[in-house]
Amino acid sequence: MNPITTSQTIRFSKATLMLFISIFGLLMxxxxxxxxxxxxxxxxxxxxxxxxxxGHKYSYRAITSTMLHHRIYWLIITLEVVFTLFCLxxxxxxxxxxxxxxxxxxxxxxxxxxxxxxxxFLYYVGFQVIGVEWFNMDKSESWNYKDWxxxxxxxxxxxxxxxxMKVER
Numbered sequence: 001m002n003p004i005t006t007s008q009t010i011r012f013s014k015a016t017l018m019l020f021i022s023i024f025g026l027l028m029x030x031x032x033x034x035x036x037x038x039x040x041x042x043x044x045x046x047x048x049x050x051x052x053x054x055g056h057k058y059s060y061r062a063i064t065s066t067m068l069h070h071r072i073y074w075l076i077i078t079l080e081v082v083f084t085l086f087c088l089x090x091x092x093x094x095x096x097x098x099x100x101x102x103x104x105x106x107x108x109x110x111x112x113x114x115x116x117x118x119x120x121f122l123y124y125v126g127f128q129v130i131g132v133e134w135f136n137m138d139k140s141e142s143w144n145y146k147d148w149x150x151x152x153x154x155x156x157x158x159x160x161x162x163x164x165m166k167v168e169r
Contacts, residue, residue, distance in 0.1 A: 008098075010168045011105060015094035017159055018112050021119070022091050024152075025084030032077050043076070044069045045143035046131055052139040061134055079122045086115030090163075106166050116160040123152045 032039050045051050047069055049062040063069065090112025097108040127149035131137040138146045 007168045011094070011098050014109075014163055014168075015091060015098060018087055018091040018094055018163065021116070021156065021159060022084060022087040025080060025087055025115075025119070028080050029077070029084060032073075032080065036073075040069065040073050042143055042145070043073050045140065046135050046137050046145065047072065049135055051141070051143050052136045053141070058136055061136075076122065076126065079118060079126075083115045083118035083122065086111045086118060088115075090115055102166070102169050105168060109163055112163050113160065116156055116163065119156050120153065120160060123149045123156065128153060 044066070047063040049056075049059055052058070063072070090109065093108040093111055094105070097105045100108070127137070127145050131149070132146050137144050
């Protein structure tokens with residue numbers, strides 16, 4: 001019986017963590033497509049800035065067009081589809097190459113890294129930067145994705161670093 005090496009454990013953990021983020025992406029897609037109305041309402045309040053506690057000081061930034069709300073929501077859903085597909089593809093390539101040469105395994109990380117970058121763009125730039133800094137999402141007590149997005153970024157960013165690192169042999 002061959003003992004499992006640290007390198008094999010690292011490879012397996014990278015592939016499995018990518019599986020976890022892929023499952024997250026699939027669940028997000030399912031939620032956004034099956035409960036479109038609830039999630040759309042959430043986004044509409046954020047973009048309209050109609051529940052921020054700043055006395056409408058920044059209301060000139062608000063997007064009040066329902067048509068634009070739908071388009072922005074479909075952009076978010078599209079980015080979720082793309083990041084999920086890349087993460088699923090990355091997961092497949094990592095598991096497929098789990099026993100390959102170190103260089104082959106390292107090259108198999110490309111789709112995973114692309115998927116994680118897209119997810120980081122969506123949840124950090126989209127929600128934490130634009131949502132919080134431009135639309136003052138954090139000033140709303142009832143329509144606020146700030147903590148939710150931060151928790152996702154807190155998983156994705158270290159995962160991106162861990163996947164990119166070439167420590168396995």
